[in-house]
Amino acid sequence: MNHWIIAPIVLPAILAPFIIMVLRHHLDLQRVFSVAGSVGLLAIAATLLAQASTGEIQTYELGNWPAPFGIVLVLDRLSALMVGLTAMLALPVVLYAIGSGWDTRGQHFHALFQFQLMGVTGAFLTGDAFNLFVFFEVLLIASYGLMTHGGGAVRLKAGVQYVTFNLLGSTLFLFALGTLYAVTGTLNMADLAVRVAEIPPEDTALLRVGAVLLLLVFAIKAAVLPLHFWLPASYANAPLPVAALFAIMTKVGAYSILRVYTLIFGPDVATTEGLVGDWLLPAAMLTLAVGAIGILGARQIGRLAAFGAIASMGTLLIAVSLFTPEATAAALYYTAHSTFAAALLFLIADMVMERRGGAIIPQSPMAQTGLIASIFFVSAIAMAGMPPLSGFVGKLLVMDAARHVDHYATIWAVILGGSFVTIVGLARAGSLIFWKSHDPAYVQAEVVNEEPEEAPAPAAPEPYPGLAFASVFVLVAGLAALTIFAGPATKYTGGIAAQLFAPQDYITAVLKGEKE
Amino acid sequence: MEALFASAVGVLTAAGIFLILRRRTFPVILGLSLLTYAVNAFLFATGRLALNAPPVLNNYKEVAYTDPLPQALVLTAIVISFGMTAVIVMIALSAYLSSKTDHIDLPLAEEAGEDE
Amino acid sequence: MSLFLIAALPFLGAVFPALLIRAGRNAAASAAGLTSFLALVGLLINAPAVMRGELVTARFDWIPLLGLNTNFMLDGLGLLFASLILGIGLLIILYARFYLSREDPMGQFYTYLLLFQGAMVGIVLSDNILLLLIFWELTSLSSFLLIGYWKHLPAGRQGARMALAVTGSGGLAMIGGMLILGNIVGSYDLSVILQNKELIQASPFYLPALILILLGCFTKSAQFPFHFWLPHAMAAPTPVSAYLHSATMVKAGLFLMARMWPVLAGTPEWFYIVATTGLVTMVIGAAIALFKDDLKALLAFSTVSHLGLITMLLGFGTKIAAVAAVFHIINHATFKAALFMTAGIVDHEAHTRDIKRLGGLRHLMPVTFTIALIAALSMAGLPPLNGFLSKEMMLEETVHTVWNGSHLLVPGLALIGALFSAAYSFRYIAHVFLGPKRDDYPAHPHDPGVGMWLAPAFLVVLVVAIGFFSKAIAGPLVAIASTAVIGGDKLPYYSLKLWHGFTPALYMSIAATIGGLILLALHRHAERLWNAAPRPEAKVIFDAVIGAATWASRTLSDTLHNGVISRYAAIMVAFTVGLGYYAYSTGTIGVPTRVPLPATIIPIIGWICLVGATVAIMYFHRNRLLSLVLIGVVGLIVSMAFNYLSAPDLALTQISVEVVTMILLLLSLNFMPTVTPVDSTNARKVRDAVISVFAGLGAGGLIYALMLRDFALPTISDFHLANSYKGGGGTNVVNVILVDFRGFDTFGEIIVLGIAALVIFALTESVLGTKVRAYLLNRKPHWPQSGDAHPLMMVVATRVMMPIALMVGAYIFFRGHNQPGGGFIAGLVVAIAYLMQYMASGYTWAIERQRFYYHGSIGWGVLIAAATGVGAWFNERPFLTSDFGYIHWPPLEEFEWATAILFDTGVFLAVLGAVMLALDSLSRFAWQPGMVQEHAMDINPQRDDPPEPEDEQEREEA
Amino acid sequence: MKLLRRIFPHPHLTVLLTLVWQLLANEPSLNSLLFGLLLGIVIPFITQPYWPDRPKLHNWPMVVEYILVVLWDIIMANITVARIILFKRDEDREPNWICVPLELRTPEAITVLAGTITMTPGTVSCDLSAQGHNLLVHCLDAPDPDAVRDQIKSRYERRLKEIFE
Amino acid sequence: MQYLFELLIAFFLIVSGIFGFVGSFGMIKLKDPMSRLHAPTKATTLGVGGVLLASIFHSILLEQHVSLHELLITLFLFLTAPITALFIAKWHIHRHETPENLPDAGEDELWATHAVEQDEDVPDHTAT
Amino acid sequence: MITYALYFTFACFGAAIMMCLWRIITAEGVGTRVLALDTMVINTIALLILYGLNLGTEIFFESAMIIAMLGFVSTVAYARFMLRGNIIE
Numbered sequence A: 001m002n003h004w005i006i007a008p009i010v011l012p013a014i015l016a017p018f019i020i021m022v023l024r025h026h027l028d029l030q031r032v033f034s035v036a037g038s039v040g041l042l043a044i045a046a047t048l049l050a051q052a053s054t055g056e057i058q059t060y061e062l063g064n065w066p067a068p069f070g071i072v073l074v075l076d077r078l079s080a081l082m083v084g085l086t087a088m089l090a091l092p093v094v095l096y097a098i099g100s101g102w103d104t105r106g107q108h109f110h111a112l113f114q115f116q117l118m119g120v121t122g123a124f125l126t127g128d129a130f131n132l133f134v135f136f137e138v139l140l141i142a143s144y145g146l147m148t149h150g151g152g153a154v155r156l157k158a159g160v161q162y163v164t165f166n167l168l169g170s171t172l173f174l175f176a177l178g179t180l181y182a183v184t185g186t187l188n189m190a191d192l193a194v195r196v197a198e199i200p201p202e203d204t205a206l207l208r209v210g211a212v213l214l215l216l217v218f219a220i221k222a223a224v225l226p227l228h229f230w231l232p233a234s235y236a237n238a239p240l241p242v243a244a245l246f247a248i249m250t251k252v253g254a255y256s257i258l259r260v261y262t263l264i265f266g267p268d269v270a271t272t273e274g275l276v277g278d279w280l281l282p283a284a285m286l287t288l289a290v291g292a293i294g295i296l297g298a299r300q301i302g303r304l305a306a307f308g309a310i311a312s313m314g315t316l317l318i319a320v321s322l323f324t325p326e327a328t329a330a331a332l333y334y335t336a337h338s339t340f341a342a343a344l345l346f347l348i349a350d351m352v353m354e355r356r357g358g359a360i361i362p363q364s365p366m367a368q369t370g371l372i373a374s375i376f377f378v379s380a381i382a383m384a385g386m387p388p389l390s391g392f393v394g395k396l397l398v399m400d401a402a403r404h405v406d407h408y409a410t411i412w413a414v415i416l417g418g419s420f421v422t423i424v425g426l427a428r429a430g431s432l433i434f435w436k437s438h439d440p441a442y443v444q445a446e447v448v449n450e451e452p453e454e455a456p457a458p459a460a461p462e463p464y465p466g467l468a469f470a471s472v473f474v475l476v477a478g479l480a481a482l483t484i485f486a487g488p489a490t491k492y493t494g495g496i497a498a499q500l501f502a503p504q505d506y507i508t509a510v511l512k513g514e515k516e
Numbered sequence B: 001m002e003a004l005f006a007s008a009v010g011v012l013t014a015a016g017i018f019l020i021l022r023r024r025t026f027p028v029i030l031g032l033s034l035l036t037y038a039v040n041a042f043l044f045a046t047g048r049l050a051l052n053a054p055p056v057l058n059n060y061k062e063v064a065y066t067d068p069l070p071q072a073l074v075l076t077a078i079v080i081s082f083g084m085t086a087v088i089v090m091i092a093l094s095a096y097l098s099s100k101t102d103h104i105d106l107p108l109a110e111e112a113g114e115d116e
Numbered sequence C: 001m002s003l004f005l006i007a008a009l010p011f012l013g014a015v016f017p018a019l020l021i022r023a024g025r026n027a028a029a030s031a032a033g034l035t036s037f038l039a040l041v042g043l044l045i046n047a048p049a050v051m052r053g054e055l056v057t058a059r060f061d062w063i064p065l066l067g068l069n070t071n072f073m074l075d076g077l078g079l080l081f082a083s084l085i086l087g088i089g090l091l092i093i094l095y096a097r098f099y100l101s102r103e104d105p106m107g108q109f110y111t112y113l114l115l116f117q118g119a120m121v122g123i124v125l126s127d128n129i130l131l132l133l134i135f136w137e138l139t140s141l142s143s144f145l146l147i148g149y150w151k152h153l154p155a156g157r158q159g160a161r162m163a164l165a166v167t168g169s170g171g172l173a174m175i176g177g178m179l180i181l182g183n184i185v186g187s188y189d190l191s192v193i194l195q196n197k198e199l200i201q202a203s204p205f206y207l208p209a210l211i212l213i214l215l216g217c218f219t220k221s222a223q224f225p226f227h228f229w230l231p232h233a234m235a236a237p238t239p240v241s242a243y244l245h246s247a248t249m250v251k252a253g254l255f256l257m258a259r260m261w262p263v264l265a266g267t268p269e270w271f272y273i274v275a276t277t278g279l280v281t282m283v284i285g286a287a288i289a290l291f292k293d294d295l296k297a298l299l300a301f302s303t304v305s306h307l308g309l310i311t312m313l314l315g316f317g318t319k320i321a322a323v324a325a326v327f328h329i330i331n332h333a334t335f336k337a338a339l340f341m342t343a344g345i346v347d348h349e350a351h352t353r354d355i356k357r358l359g360g361l362r363h364l365m366p367v368t369f370t371i372a373l374i375a376a377l378s379m380a381g382l383p384p385l386n387g388f389l390s391k392e393m394m395l396e397e398t399v400h401t402v403w404n405g406s407h408l409l410v411p412g413l414a415l416i417g418a419l420f421s422a423a424y425s426f427r428y429i430a431h432v433f434l435g436p437k438r439d440d441y442p443a444h445p446h447d448p449g450v451g452m453w454l455a456p457a458f459l460v461v462l463v464v465a466i467g468f469f470s471k472a473i474a475g476p477l478v479a480i481a482s483t484a485v486i487g488g489d490k491l492p493y494y495s496l497k498l499w500h501g502f503t504p505a506l507y508m509s510i511a512a513t514i515g516g517l518i519l520l521a522l523h524r525h526a527e528r529l530w531n532a533a534p535r536p537e538a539k540v541i542f543d544a545v546i547g548a549a550t551w552a553s554r555t556l557s558d559t560l561h562n563g564v565i566s567r568y569a570a571i572m573v574a575f576t577v578g579l580g581y582y583a584y585s586t587g588t589i590g591v592p593t594r595v596p597l598p599a600t601i602i603p604i605i606g607w608i609c610l611v612g613a614t615v616a617i618m619y620f621h622r623n624r625l626l627s628l629v630l631i632g633v634v635g636l637i638v639s640m641a642f643n644y645l646s647a648p649d650l651a652l653t654q655i656s657v658e659v660v661t662m663i664l665l666l667l668s669l670n671f672m673p674t675v676t677p678v679d680s681t682n683a684r685k686v687r688d689a690v691i692s693v694f695a696g697l698g699a700g701g702l703i704y705a706l707m708l709r710d711f712a713l714p715t716i717s718d719f720h721l722a723n724s725y726k727g728g729g730g731t732n733v734v735n736v737i738l739v740d741f742r743g744f745d746t747f748g749e750i751i752v753l754g755i756a757a758l759v760i761f762a763l764t765e766s767v768l769g770t771k772v773r774a775y776l777l778n779r780k781p782h783w784p785q786s787g788d789a790h791p792l793m794m795v796v797a798t799r800v801m802m803p804i805a806l807m808v809g810a811y812i813f814f815r816g817h818n819q820p821g822g823g824f825i826a827g828l829v830v831a832i833a834y835l836m837q838y839m840a841s842g843y844t845w846a847i848e849r850q851r852f853y854y855h856g857s858i859g860w861g862v863l864i865a866a867a868t869g870v871g872a873w874f875n876e877r878p879f880l881t882s883d884f885g886y887i888h889w890p891p892l893e894e895f896e897w898a899t900a901i902l903f904d905t906g907v908f909l910a911v912l913g914a915v916m917l918a919l920d921s922l923s924r925f926a927w928q929p930g931m932v933q934e935h936a937m938d939i940n941p942q943r944d945d946p947p948e949p950e951d952e953q954e955r956e957e958a
Numbered sequence D: 001m002k003l004l005r006r007i008f009p010h011p012h013l014t015v016l017l018t019l020v021w022q023l024l025a026n027e028p029s030l031n032s033l034l035f036g037l038l039l040g041i042v043i044p045f046i047t048q049p050y051w052p053d054r055p056k057l058h059n060w061p062m063v064v065e066y067i068l069v070v071l072w073d074i075i076m077a078n079i080t081v082a083r084i085i086l087f088k089r090d091e092d093r094e095p096n097w098i099c100v101p102l103e104l105r106t107p108e109a110i111t112v113l114a115g116t117i118t119m120t121p122g123t124v125s126c127d128l129s130a131q132g133h134n135l136l137v138h139c140l141d142a143p144d145p146d147a148v149r150d151q152i153k154s155r156y157e158r159r160l161k162e163i164f165e
Numbered sequence E: 001m002q003y004l005f006e007l008l009i010a011f012f013l014i015v016s017g018i019f020g021f022v023g024s025f026g027m028i029k030l031k032d033p034m035s036r037l038h039a040p041t042k043a044t045t046l047g048v049g050g051v052l053l054a055s056i057f058h059s060i061l062l063e064q065h066v067s068l069h070e071l072l073i074t075l076f077l078f079l080t081a082p083i084t085a086l087f088i089a090k091w092h093i094h095r096h097e098t099p100e101n102l103p104d105a106g107e108d109e110l111w112a113t114h115a116v117e118q119d120e121d122v123p124d125h126t127a128t
Numbered sequence F: 001m002i003t004y005a006l007y008f009t010f011a012c013f014g015a016a017i018m019m020c021l022w023r024i025i026t027a028e029g030v031g032t033r034v035l036a037l038d039t040m041v042i043n044t045i046a047l048l049i050l051y052g053l054n055l056g057t058e059i060f061f062e063s064a065m066i067i068a069m070l071g072f073v074s075t076v077a078y079a080r081f082m083l084r085g086n087i088i089e
């Protein structure tokens, strides 16, 4: 029995109530424990990554009930990677939130943050479809709190929209799970895989409905067109460090698609043929297009970053939707890249927002313009998939993996076209925000852009700016490391893909061969 | 019976969706509540309908039990959607008090983005 | 020196100027210069080997999965270009040290410059086309920074963006081309690709690959029609222009065409695309250059023209033309860099680059004049300078070229190009340096210090030297570079000398020179004609295109994401229903396998109530309070349906949750409008109704189909029924599932509830911390309030009921494991008992008597549940493993203990705390100052009238 | 005594709750009796602060009498009301408000009286007066309001006064 | 004996059925809101009480199983019905009756529902 | 005999519930509607007990009790809302 598997869930689950109960009135201690928790999560994630790298699939049967009757957690390479990404993202984000003082602008930031981590890691680790729903809800409700953290009219209105749309998604999740259970009589994902293969032809219509509804649920989370509409306003109006953390949440959707549609409704399952890739690929391409167009058209830096997140999800999902080992390996590499890149862009956007407001118009220069401009340049390079950062490698991987697909020319054209529009858009924004501010003509005018609907009375600005910058540099370093060590990284993602496309190992590990 | 049940689920879903498509927060919340009823009923019925067969074990006689699992799932779902509803009510109220309007739409702020 | 180090040195060096700038401008410049110098030395160390015909390589597998490896190779072509890049780079570093003013951030400049230099070196050394792509795009990015270096100038910003947009997009196209190429060959290594000419040219994907790669080359090398970005890039400081547009960036395109020449050239497609583009570019560039008054613009278009010339030569596809191309690359780099520097000197000294404001400078700036004169004459193609040599070769080649059957077209146009070329070269001299001295220069010009003219002077020396001693100086380099271009084949016969006899080329040269002089003489008239002629202004078009694209993007994006959530939701629902139907219709479904249950009168009544109430909600939904009442009916019926259909636990939970939800909604409705105004058009309503009806049909139809069929495979809940008592110690299987089989779900569920309460609390704090507080204090109620807020009878009834309700809560809790009930419902019941007390006796009165804290209750609940789970670890069992047993203490009867009860206690506490915290937070919105409530009842005759004596003592005790 | 008082702050309530637990458990046993007693002791501790100024009951036989009287009246009242609803034309009814001056002062007593009025013949307690000295009662069909008032005072209030005050 | 028991239970059932019906029918038939209040508070409560009694008798007399817990529900209903009625009545007084329409409240001058200082310019009732 | 009596009582309470629904939909004030809802809840309790009686099970007891308790609470909440606007003050 390997208790490490549940550690990433239990740690925040215990830490958060502790923060609420004992440290409610001690901000500094909250910070210490929150950071310590994130570091702890990182350590746990590292352990899990090391354990998973052997290729052995480990399970953890909660309540000691055998699968498929109880809930089971599964540690394979994919879940280890995703938990690792979460931990690697969490630390810089929480440091930034502390450094920027965002955590003081409302109550319970750190507790909600820990709960959010619990939800995300739980979703990555669980091997039970309904338990996945529960963790989705945990991460969502924590995200509702984080999204509206600090209040403010616009943010709250955006919050209503965010919650509404996600509640629709959660409802759909239940419809899907109900349908699947009603046909197959099970909830365990490995068991589902076994049973789906055995489904008699008289039940395929209903099973297909369940499969497609589930896909749509994940597509909402992953912000796939036409289910992505919730994202721009939500992310742009969330506290931007929170939006940075949300970079991992869209990945939860992508992860779930990968997991469910390789393990249960894999590309070889005849029953659900023609349901996934057929529409996901065009939808993903449109997602990328909409994201890129949004970047070019954005008037506000938060929104620009949000569309950046959408565009990167588009690229990612193009790779996912191909459902080949090569493409999946590429998708996973791109996942890591896009998590850091999107987070970085949001944090930089926050730095800009805090100093001069988010409008993409020239204004007098802000504090630390040079440094922020440089980091913006880096994040833009990453987001646009320009060399030398991992985005370019990821893009090449995706395109290379698409070589053998029928529509490869279209895919390439969309990816390259998307990159082009993104480049133009980011260059435009950067030039207006950072360069044009030096133009005497504009400095003179000094139109103080009043943000009419800002968060109420922003607390002391940036208590530890050094910490904020440090956390940004951590993300940059992450991107750099992902680039430099692209070889080992792609090897690992290749291993994940190999594991995903051999679902029998997973099934055997979970069901211990009992059901075979 | 099944027809009654299914049609009720359908009516609740339709009404819920219709209200969710309104443009004020309050009807949307009402719609979400209705939709929650619908989905809970849906999920419950995936264990198939049964009369007088509650899944409470009876030591004295051999009786049929209905499928307990969907019931447990619905219980979880009810609780979760309760939490969600509470949160959206609160956010909607806060949004209303902060902006003095309960329009659910969030038109793009007219921020002047200037091009070169 | 390893190629890795040569490629890496500029990048490593890029760090220093930025860091060292605090130590002074000289330190920054020296650091930059030293790095370049070291790299150049490293390169030259390898030169002998290359000259011997060896291929110097350095390989490291970076991303084997992708085939993207850091493989470098150095051959003749690479050596030529690398030397140009590093050598001229060194000169530019020197020049820039003196050119840049004190206000310019020099550290940044050198950092950018070295980044650019590294990228260029990377391109020419790459032995992997993907690696080459990386460096390729890096040149776009670093040139973006360089061109936009003067951030305060609009021209600089726009020029940078234009360059990035054009060259970046070309690079993107090239990615596609390279991937195709790699796909055809099966490797991304250049050395492999270059061996596969037949394979590539036979492939059906040859043409797409060719076009995509050429797009990259043409945009980078500013070939028509992508030439327009280059002049705008002249907004950069002159050192940048000199570097980018003589020797490096624009030559990258040429380099790549030369690099790929062995496998791509030699086909008609190649000839017609490349040669034609080059020819057209050459002529047009030259023509435009003649009419530019800005010195740098003139040079920029001349660069365009010369690049066209080289492109054309490469396009011819013959080996001898390739040699000519290589030779001209060298020559052009020398004279053009020198010319740019002289232009910079003039600008620097006279404070203008406008030819119209210049003239007569030869008297004031003799050194500069000399340098400019030699370089310009070389550019004009006059002997005995190096420009003459390569131009002769070019003209000679055109004579032998047939374009679509025409023998005259290519040489004719080439002659025209040469003519214009001579004309603008002469103009550069005549209108700037010759003529009378003027007295209206913006500044008083004089020759600059040696630091500034040393670099161009050195280049001019080369210009002359190559002219005279071409074979000795340039010969070996041309030979090995040309060998590399033509793919290692044997070089054809050529000779690098001034005099070849009376060849057609000579006549053409003479014609071009004379024509050029005539054109210069007629310049004033020609200019009038030129200005009168309509011609598209590239910048305007580009701006219009980008502006339109931005506008279109913004319009599209803002229209799509217009913040109307009802539309988002409508799309989502419609999409879901549509896709669901598609999935259904493409599968198969068997006949029903279950017999439907009979529908008796009670369910029918329930159905009528439910549907009636739901329809009524639709009808009355604008009256919000009424909608809540009607929702209550729906909740009641749903709960009864659960009872009727054998789900007592669900019924209990449903009705409890229902009431708490309703109370939350009432609490919030107190602050919100009670009426929903009409704001949908009828068309919208119809649309929404249609979508809703389809959604309803979908959900109803789906569950109907499901209910009529048995499970396709046996359900796992058989196990739960069989093991509930045996393994879980409870007879209420639903509860055992909740606290044991699927206790982890429940763990998540209470956390959701706890978070919900925290979120509500946090929001309350946030909102009440703003001006909303003031609004709330001054707000009026929806309607007149009644008196007697806390009626006596209600207070008394509550006092009696509360203990009983708590008892019921305890009962529900303890029974839960075996009968309907459990911690969750118990938590709600207890919460409602407290709530009743709030409603009856008033918030402030009741809260004073509160014995527990909500945050603590939530925290303890989660912790106890977690601790129950963790406890199993000490038993060597997984999280949440339960245990139970039976205890017999006489005379008591046997009773059961179960850790599940502990877990359920956690659930209970969390639910209680969460519900109370949520209600409490919402209640705080109504708080008014001075709302201290002394008594529970508003009216109490016992209190108001003098009490009877016997009661007095007792009350004091209480 | 004080200690006992501490342990059983509401002895009546403890008994009542133990009884309630027996009802709930529905299977009398020593276990449930003890457990009920335990809860009966614990719960009053929690609820004690919410019920200050508890009145003392003075006359237990009267309590029993009162309950029986009320039960009887409830049944009769319902028959009366059923007759009115089913067979009397709406126009023939004479609904009426009456004011009942109260001698009772204890809130608990007033509550019981008001509750009784509501549950018995054609009357509903509707409101107290501003200082709680009068009770507003609505009659479903009362041609003679004074008779109703007198009956209330004599039949219920008198007994309650004895019980509570 | 068995027959008598059954008869007793059937009687209780039928009587409570009638009361239950009357309680809701009164709400339909009676015209003024105050009178409507009478029917459900009394008849329905008694109706349910009867059903509960029938249930108790059924378990004791026919199943020989002492089950009194229905009494608790009856207790609840009897405890709460007057309060419900009071609130509905207060709503009616607040909404539809002026102090002049009601009988004199004696020395207290006003009935509690009316005894309140109203805020200025509060909008009229809209949703009730 | 009990069976027929049960049917009769079912019918009575069924009809009662329908009348409550009618009142809820058609009444002119929310107060009457709340009253009707309260009545409906009580009628439902009766139906539940009857159903339990019919099936010979006590499984619905908790439900009936909770409904009785909560029906009251919600009625009070509605009424307080109509009277005071703020239900917890």
Ligand code: NA
Pocket (backbone or CB within 6 Å): A221, A246, A249, A250
């Ligand atoms: Na997300």
Ligand code: NA
Pocket (backbone or CB within 6 Å): A246, A247, A248, A250, A251, A308, A309, A310, A312, A313, A338, A339, A342
């Ligand atoms: Na993202």
